[in-house]
Amino acid sequence: MTSPLIALIPLLPLAGFVVNSTMGKRLPKSVSGGLASLVMLASFAIAALTVWQLAGLAPDERLITQTLYRWMSSGEFTLDVTLLVDPLSAVMLLVVTGIGSLIHIYSTAYMHDEVDSEFARYFSYLNLFAAFMLVLVLGSSLPVLFVGWEGVGLCSYLLIGFWFKKKSAADAGKKAFIVNRIGDYAFLLGMFALFAMFGTLEMRGIASAVAARPVETGFGVLSLATLLLFIGATGKSAQIPLYVWLPDAMEGPTPVSALIHAATMVTAGVYMIGRNAVLFSHTPETMQIVAVVGAATALMAGSIGLVQNDIKRVLAYSTVSQLGLMFLAMGVGAFGAGIFHLYTHAFFKACLFLGSGAVIHALHGEQDIRNMGGLKKYLPVTYWTFVIGSLALAGFPFLAGFFSKDELLFETFAEGHQILWAVGALASLLTAIYMGRLVFLTFHGERRHDAPAAADAHGGHGHGHGAHGGHPHDAPPAMALVLIVLAIGSVGAGYVGIPAALGGHNALGAWLAPSFAPPVAAGRAVAGEAAAEAGGEAEAHDEEHIALERTLMSVSSAIAIGGILVAAFVWLQRREIAANMARSFAPLHRLLLNKYYVDELYEATIVQPVQAVSRDGLWRGVDVGVIDGAVNGVGAIVNASAGVLRRLQTGSVRAYAGSLFIGVVLMLGYYLWR
Amino acid sequence: MIPLSHYLIVSALLFAIGTAGVFLRKNVITILLSIEIMLNAVNLSFVAFGRYAGTVDGQIITFFVMTVAAAEAAVGLALIIALFRTRESLNPDAFTSLKW
């Protein structure tokens, strides 16, 4: 069916952006922020309504489209801007608009110290991001999706560099932008390849076209195309090798990190693969790569996260590793599981980031966990929400993360990738450990952080916050509210996908299944088969499956709890152990601290050569030599010739008339002569 | 009846006279007048041709020429007045401050 409402979902935030960016300077904070949040809530409402409509339909017709206009049409290639809501994009819609609204609300409090114009600028960017993200989610064809893809990239650049007066922030923004461009380039190539193959860029069209083909054995053109798309995804979703921008992206305002660099944008890659599930599931080679890359990223980022000291960076690396897990799931064909994890992850990771934001807010910009500790009694709300978030992330039983992660790992195992499963399990162990470390270092123990923060707090008196004197104050109501909501989400979000093993019947998986199946056009049979293959346990559950799942589940919960306990033991009881280990494994420790020297590696292998070529070759050589030379040469020639020609300008009217008439006479003579 | 060629000869003569005037006279106004003469020479040939071809187009074009002439006269004379105010002369050679 079609619905005229869909367009409003991205258009509302866009309107907010227009208003805030044009007249935001003159609006008071309450208005600009309120407006921004309001449009988000409104589009959330519409999204909910649409999803409700969608749910009303039979599983096979769950598809709402709206064609806005004919975008381009050249030769036999035509492309309409069509928005599409199906189970998959429905989930994403709710996540983006829902979490988005929450974070908007949170930001109104968090960014309150900015001056009005900056405040408005911030919210205009935020709205713009929402609009683009929604376009990305709703786009039914790769180009439309790509528009959103690029748009969110732009917004992330703008928001990372929001405090552009700070050099590190500006650099981080640039880094994010450039790294993303690399991925986008690959993505474009992938699009071209697909177009060359299928003559269409409508994703459903491609899907049905692919479904008609046999699964590609060996690494063929199709695999290449999907691989290129995947590279694009690694750029956007911070996977090896293009993950380097995400940790730096923490330079941006914390709510931004929460919204863009944890909950929504970075999941675009995962979403994209899910959206093209049929396509990808036809290229096992690429799937293999995806899975491996995902697993590797998960492990690597987790290990780095273990030693980081910046609260947000820890979270950033955990984000990277969680994304790695999602890609792992995608790679093994457990699309449902991947999206499921994406969805739960959005909740608790947003919750965690906002919690860290609250901490930073309370400590007036302090981000180093070594200077924290003992905040538990000052920031009860933040503390409890943060703990819940961490537990959910660590996969503590019966919290959101638990279900999704287990789902994911189980799928991996069930698809027969034991090694990958092991890696994933290790990654989640690491997760548990560093989250534990984070919590304990930040909130427990005695307060380590010293004068400056307190002084800030005193100074803070001046500008109206730091309610109770020397010690930091808890999050203001708006932030607190959001934290609590998200915490609840982190607890409950998982219950939409209770696996059969626990007597549930993975509602989410069943709901998503059609999206990963080829379009109905390609034939019910295929759809059913694909649904079975992709949506996992929509039906057909035999005993050992459940048994296996139970065992794995217990294992991973053991892992989670074990990890937390280890962390508790090390960082609460015997702090020196950590130091000892650091000393005894000094090289490893240094390696981790320096993030495997990846940045340095890139610097040496890519950045330097490129700079050298541009400076000495392109600038000194081509630009100065050729281009400027040409320009100046032209100028000089004109000058010289003018010097001669101006002699003709006698200033005598009749001289001019004379030349005119000579011309006339000659021309006439010529024509007569012929 | 008069052959067309006679009209054309007359018009040619007039045109030549106008041309010569543009060169001979050293008075902007007279030069403008000479230009008017040329225009009318052309008009004459237009009307003659039109009559010869038995269409009204010749006359129509004549109207357009007249209109243009009127515009040209208005602007030209305005220019002359402006120039005269600054240079106190009507000799085109007096207005040469833009030459090299």
Next chain:
Amino acid sequence: MPESVLFYVLSGVMVAASGLVIGQRNPMYSVLLLIVSFAALAGLYIVLDAPFVAMAQMIIYAGAIMVLFLFVVMLLNAPQEDAAGWDRVHPLRRPGVARIGILLAVVLVAELGWALSKVVALDSPVGARADGAVVGSVRELGRVLFSEYSFAFEATSVLILVAMVGAVVLARREGDA
């Protein structure tokens, strides 16, 4: 026959008057002689049975444009042409130029004559149309003018407007509104 007599007289008058126009040193006389030549031209138009054009010639040219010239001549109190302001700095501004001008004019006449001689069937007389319709009828003129030439007509009207504004702007002294 009267028509041809009329033609020769009128064209004679016209050519003579035009010649005198450029022969005068005094712009006043030039203007008046030009009016005479225009009157003769109007006569020729009538001979070509284009009475409307003739009247337009009288009203627009003789009646308005020439009055404008006259007005300007009187306003500037037309100084006799000054042979003074005549610097010999530039080669192209020697009096020789004038002779070149005459030469050009002569060449032009020659060429035009040549051109005429090349055109065929010129000696077929210009007469009324075979169907005897009056070509000059105002009605037909108007019809054609406002149907086929409507665009040109509009363009011309714009031109006139622009010229009007331009004239006002140009002739206005600095400072006065």
Next chain:
Amino acid sequence: MDSQLLLRPAVIGLMIFIVFNALIIASAILVYAERKVMGFMQQRYGPYLVGPHGMMQPFADILKLLFKEELRPKGADKWLFTLAPVLAIVTAFAAFATVPFGAETTLFGLLDQPIKLGVADVNVGVLVVFAVTSMGVYGIVLAGWSSNSKYALFGGLRASAQMISYELSYATSIAAVILLAGSMSVREVVDAQAGYWFGFVPKWYLFLQPIGFLIYAIAGVAETNRAPFDFPEAEQELVAGFNTEYSSVRFALFPQAEYINMVTMSAVATDLYLGGWHFPGVPEYLGWLAFLAKVGFILFVYIWMRWTVPRYRYDQLMKFGWKYLLPASVINLLVTAALVLYFNA
């Protein structure tokens, strides 16, 4: 029949003769009438000595002028100074050529073909009148310029500017009438005004074109340099304007030309707006009397106006001409055109 062959040219010649003298006499009468009316309006007699009621006064004036010495100021332009009055009077006479003043008649059966009362009937007659009158300005301008005197020059300048300015409104108002009549021949315009609406209202364009008529009248007054637009000869400001330096016959020609122009103007007004020789209850063959009556009335209004309305200021004149009269006439023309289009289609 050969008698006819001789008769017709003779009659035409006679008509020219009549018109010519009629105009001269008319001007004479106007001289007299003007002074009489002025006297009447100023509560005095005016001329009454020469002849009965001073009727011979004009002829006395003319005689006086004839015997005056012909002066020509030094430094005046010999040729133009002489040419100017001639030009004035000639154009004045010529202008009347295409003005018909009566219906077709056979002169009581004398001719077997009816003849049109009027010197010439051209199919663009209106334009002819207009063209010739527009030539009339040269007389005045040249007079002003050639007599080499600043007052005269000013008179000439004013005349030229004034005439250019008012010709536009003049022509535009006439154009409206031409639209209505669908012809440029004065006679056809007149015949288009024959008959009645609702049986009693004569079909005069005066009733269709009240504004047009007003504009025409005003512009006409300005064209003929009559009060309140008599700037070329504004005696209070410019001694006597363009004809300051003139004397004797040369001088006499100017006022005469002016009067004849007045007559022409009135005649044209009668033909175009007042239904020419058509008048309720007047038979065709006496139409020319009706015509005369109408012209006479208009002339009276002319004189009346001169002695009642004060003269404008020059800038006022220009402003009025360009900013009010011209737009008004253009609008009038547009409206008329629209209506004609509407009712003919």
